[in-house]
Amino acid sequence: MALDIALLHTVVAVAKAGGFREAARMTGSNPSRISDAVRRAEEQLGVRLFNRTTRTVALTEAGRALMSRLLPAMDEVDAALDALNNFRDTPGGTLRLNVPVSAARIVLPAIVPGFLQRFPDIQLEVVAESNVQDVFRDSCDAGIRYDDHLEQDMVALPIGPRRQRFALAAAPAYLAQFGTPQHPRDLMQHRCLHGRYATGVIAEWEFTRGEETVSLQPKGPLLCSIGATMELTVEAAIAGCGVVYLFEDWIKPALSNGNLQPILPEWWQSFSGLWLYYNTRRLIPTPLQVFLDYVRELNVQYCAPSEVLNL
Structure with missing residues (x-):
């Protein structure tokens, strides 16, 4: 038939x-x-x-x-x-990745341009989502996740810097008007620009200094879905609307040019970096294999010499 x-x-x-x-x-x-x-x-x-x-x-x-x-x-x-692909001068085909918005924003820009220049015949499709999804449901070849969201029975490869931090910041004009917090608990008296997960849960802000950890539920005039709309919280913070607590690398440009001023940096919480993961029970297509090799090559610059052997 x-x-x-x-x-x-x-x-x-x-x-x-x-x-x-x-x-x-x-x-x-x-x-x-x-x-x-x-x-x-x-x-x-x-x-x-x-x-x-x-x-x-x-x-x-x-x-x-x-x-x-x-x-x-x-x-x-x-x-x-x-x-x-074995008969081509350079590999070709499509590579589809499912990533969190934060990865598309702060990790992939340092990887994708060089990869596309080295492999011009590969079409890279990046699906950036705010909520955690089964990457293979969307016919993606691989996914990028933090370690607490890695799926079972997958091979995980470190991608990007191995340590990241959350950064607390506000515009100089805001701090001049409302004062600078001296302790994380002082934030309960401030206008916080915060986020909500796709599940509906409002994200807590957690701070650590030595053995002391402080968790609090921020309150303020702006609540955005965690993901792409968090950029709105950054712009609102720059405009002097309140305090933002977000990935340090996300707001680093605003910190560098003085649009935002760091607050309580000794309390900023660090966490492990992202992982690229894939299913070895599936055929590993050539575009994915060369991407894995490229990421391993880049990983050397992020790791201490003792860690290189584990890549």
């Missing part, structure tokens, strides 16, 4: 994504076009592949049977195409 290969790819995308909208996002299409392609595939095959409701799209028994045979075959096709 013949079927247009493009329709097969669409069916696989919907099965992996669990819905037309997610499949459209993954493939750069739109939900109505995806839905129409699935309908045409079902008409050509003469069986229903998905049960549809207003809220869910799920494989039927026939759909599951097809996927059990089709997915390994599609992987073989991908492997065959990837093998052509």
Whole structure:
């Protein structure tokens, strides 16, 4: 039974994504076009592949049977195409990464330009999200996460600086008007520009000095979703609206040019850096392999000599 290969790819995308909208996002299409392609595939095959409701799209028994045979075959096709890289002067193909917004902002800019210059035939697609997702659900080849969000049974490779800090800061004009906090608890009397996780939980601000740790729930005139909209808190802080507590590397330009003034730096909390992780049970495509090699090469500059052997 013949079927247009493009329709097969669409069916696989919907099965992996669990819905037309997610499949459209993954493939750069739109939900109505995806839905129409699935309908045409079902008409050509003469069986229903998905049960549809207003809220869910799920494989039927026939759909599951097809996927059990089709997915390994599609992987073989991908492997065959990837093998052509052995005959190219430079590797080609697409590399899809799922990363937190902070990684796209403060780590990848030091990596991506050099990588793209060295491998001009590779197309890099970066999916930056504020909430933690299963990276492989979106057909990504690898993900970047902090160690408390690493998925099980994955290989993790350090990427970027191994230690980061949160930095507390405010504009000089704000501090002149409201005074400079002398202890983290003083922040309860200040206008804090803070964030909320995708789960709805408002992030606590935590500070550490020696053996003492202080956690507090900030309050203030601006609350933004943690991720891309946190840039708004930085701009508001620069404008003198309040105090911001964010990744040091994120606000470093404003600290360097004097738009923001550091507060209580001896209390700034440090944490371990990001990790690049991937599934070794899957075929490692050439674009991912050369990216891994490139990151390992860069990692040497971030590590102490005793750590290099562990990369």
